[in-house]
Amino acid sequence: xxxxxxxxxxxAKHEYRAAVRSRILSVLxxxxxSVTAVSVFIASVDYRSQVADYRAYVASAQAxxxxxxxxxxxxxxxxxxxxxxxxxxxxxxxAITLGYLTIARERTNRTxxxxxxxxxxxxxxxxxxxxxxxxxxxxxxxxxxxAGVLLAGLVGNDWINAAQAxxxxxxxxxxxxxxxxxxxxxxxxxxxxxVAASGLMIALGIWLLVVLIIPQLGDTLDADNQIPGGxxxxxxxxxxxxxQILSHFHTYETTRVGIEEASFAKHYERFSFAMxxxxxxxxxxxxxxxxxxxxxxxxxxVVYPLLALAALWQSFRHQPTIPTGDLQ
Amino acid sequence: MNAxxxxxxxxxxxxxxxxSHRYDSQLVLRSVDLSIERGEIFGFLGHNGAxxxxxxxxxxxxxxxxxxxxSVCGFDVVTARSEVTQRIGYLPSDVRMYPHLTARENLEFxxxxxxxxxxxxxxxxxxxxxxxxxxxxxxxxxxxxxxxQRIGIAQAIVHRPEVxxxxxxxxxxDPVGVRQLRETIQRLNRExxxxxxxxxxxxxxxAKVCTTIGVLNHGELIYKDTIEATTSRFPDEASLExxxxxxxxxxxxxxx
Numbered sequence: 001x002x003x004x005x006x007x008x009x010x011x012a013k014h015e016y017r018a019a020v021r022s023r024i025l026s027v028l029x030x031x032x033x034s035v036t037a038v039s040v041f042i043a044s045v046d047y048r049s050q051v052a053d054y055r056a057y058v059a060s061a062q063a064x065x066x067x068x069x070x071x072x073x074x075x076x077x078x079x080x081x082x083x084x085x086x087x088x089x090x091x092x093x094x095a096i097t098l099g100y101l102t103i104a105r106e107r108t109n110r111t112x113x114x115x116x117x118x119x120x121x122x123x124x125x126x127x128x129x130x131x132x133x134x135x136x137x138x139x140x141x142x143x144x145x146x147a148g149v150l151l152a153g154l155v156g157n158d159w160i161n162a163a164q165a166x167x168x169x170x171x172x173x174x175x176x177x178x179x180x181x182x183x184x185x186x187x188x189x190x191x192x193x194x195v196a197a198s199g200l201m202i203a204l205g206i207w208l209l210v211v212l213i214i215p216q217l218g219d220t221l222d223a224d225n226q227i228p229g230g231x232x233x234x235x236x237x238x239x240x241x242x243x244q245i246l247s248h249f250h251t252y253e254t255t256r257v258g259i260e261e262a263s264f265a266k267h268y269e270r271f272s273f274a275m276x277x278x279x280x281x282x283x284x285x286x287x288x289x290x291x292x293x294x295x296x297x298x299x300x301x302v303v304y305p306l307l308a309l310a311a312l313w314q315s316f317r318h319q320p321t322i323p324t325g326d327l328q
Numbered sequence: 329m330n331a332x333x334x335x336x337x338x339x340x341x342x343x344x345x346x347x348s349h350r351y352d353s354q355l356v357l358r359s360v361d362l363s364i365e366r367g368e369i370f371g372f373l374g375h376n377g378a379x380x381x382x383x384x385x386x387x388x389x390x391x392x393x394x395x396x397x398x399s400v401c402g403f404d405v406v407t408a409r410s411e412v413t414q415r416i417g418y419l420p421s422d423v424r425m426y427p428h429l430t431a432r433e434n435l436e437f438x439x440x441x442x443x444x445x446x447x448x449x450x451x452x453x454x455x456x457x458x459x460x461x462x463x464x465x466x467x468x469x470x471x472x473x474x475x476x477q478r479i480g481i482a483q484a485i486v487h488r489p490e491v492x493x494x495x496x497x498x499x500x501x502d503p504v505g506v507r508q509l510r511e512t513i514q515r516l517n518r519e520x521x522x523x524x525x526x527x528x529x530x531x532x533x534x535a536k537v538c539t540t541i542g543v544l545n546h547g548e549l550i551y552k553d554t555i556e557a558t559t560s561r562f563p564d565e566a567s568l569e570x571x572x573x574x575x576x577x578x579x580x581x582x583x584x
Contacts, residue, residue: 003443006440006443007440007441007443010437010440010441011441014426014437017429017433018426021428022428105426108424109423109424109425110420110422110423110424111423111424111425113388113390113418113420114418114423114483115441116389116390117388117390117413117418118413118438118441118442119410119413119414119441119442119443120413
């Protein structure tokens with residue numbers, strides 16, 4: 001390991017230890033696991049009776065000598081829908097807070113000057129902070145996901161299989177990437193602001209726009225969403241008819257789709273829902289079919305983090321090392 | 329245990345040539361020329377806002393000068409940042425360290441960042457050297473200002489730098505703390521051979537600990553000489569304080 005890698009690792013361990021020691025990690029874990037447990041528990045109670053019904057059907061079919069038994073329509077991963085949504089909304093706020101704390105802590109303790117007077121480059125500082133945050137956020141996602149799966153198995157009485165575990169793993173990776181982008185938003189906004197609290201407010205403003213407003217705008221402007229059950233379905237139109245009608249509103253549709261595409265949260269949600277069986281239409285897809293179908297969202301899950309990383313690196317390079325008021 | 333002298337041979341520990349710095353429209357350092365030899369304890373005097381901290385910020389590579397040139401141990405602070413940071417220790421004013429970590433953990437972190445291989449030995453030696461053993465495994469958040477300052481010094485010397493920069497090191501300390509710090513500075517200079525560059529506006533400190541002084545007034549270096557030479561040059565003055573006031577008054581008179 002070279003000196004630079006060693007310094008990055010030292011900074012990353014320091015970041016993780018700071019989160020553990022200040023009890024931030026345990027508090028955030030407590031919040032995420034609690035809300036996930038409540039949502040999975042509520043969903044699992046009803047699911048349990050569906051599992052019992054299906055098993056009764058299988059038993060009676062087998063007793064009756066039925067040769068072709070219908071496969072189970074039940075998917076235990078779908079019980080984690082609440083966890084995915086909480087990670088999308090609360091997880092983003094948590095990540096922003098972590099990013100804010102990374103910068104604010106150094107400013108409050110006046111340790112940034114100590115760090116920068118050592119043989120540490122801005123890139124190493126950014127890399128170390130980022131790696132530490134990956135550790136913290138991965139802990140949050142893995143513990144929350146594991147708690148959700150265990151609860152779904154125990155209360156819902158249905159355990160995930162190996163293939164579902166792989167898809168859950170991919171959804172967890174996407175959740176870590178998603179939260180890391182918001183970590184960068186929090187860190188960049190704070191680093192760019194003279195007063196750390198202003199940076200936090202700016203980052204929360206971005207969260208409001210990206211996670212809550214833009215996805216809602218896209219949904220609200222969708223013609224098909226104007227009637228419960230779908231406008232085109234109510235009109236008796238198939239996919240072809242729908243496409244033909246929408247072609248007359250090309251500019252409107254392009255704008256609406258553009259608004260939706262701008263939301264990183266939407267791409268994360270689409271990918272995660274597909275991976276965790278939340279959407280019926282993907283339930284029979286194999287993993288490769290799913291990845292092929294979702295390549296567009298995967299691409300955005302790569303592009304946004306790269307942009308966030310570039311912004312973070314720039315911010316660490318240009319962040320004022322000297323606290324305001326100490327300039328002379 | 330000694331700080332090893334490295335860098336280009338026979339170069340001064342610190343050198344400034346026509347060094348200027350500007351914050352927006354305010355010129356805070358004006359073409360400062362200064363050379364400090366290795367092994368000195370240099371006291372940089374000046375009123376609040378004179379430009380002392382700006383000079384130290386440039387020398388510790390935290391900011392780049394807007395004009396002129398500065399070097400530490402012969403290495404340019406702008407183009408050879410890595411070389412400089414390997415040779416310096418720095419204690420800013422009012423540093424708080426990481427409150428959730430123990431003194432030992434704080435030191436281990438900074439020692440590792442400085443590239444030390446045997447971190448735990450270096451930290452233990454430093455804690456012992458500064459008589460900080462009883463503080464080692466306590467969280468820094470529970471420390472008094474004096475204790476924090478001792479750990480601050482420890483982080484600054486854990487990697488045995490050649491030049492130690494201290495910015496207003498006695499600020500917030502009680503008389504006992506000030507005396508301990510003074511003794512520590514003298515020991516570091518005498519036993520480890522460190523050059524010490526100390527910013528202060530307290531003349532009593534300078535008179536008791538420094539070998540050389542420089543006086544900065546509104547960004548201009550108006551005086552630099554040894555303590556002995558200074559007191560013999562101003563024999564009529566009762567104390568260093570009188571000398572300092574006279575220098576600043578002379579400088580202000582010359583400016584008007």
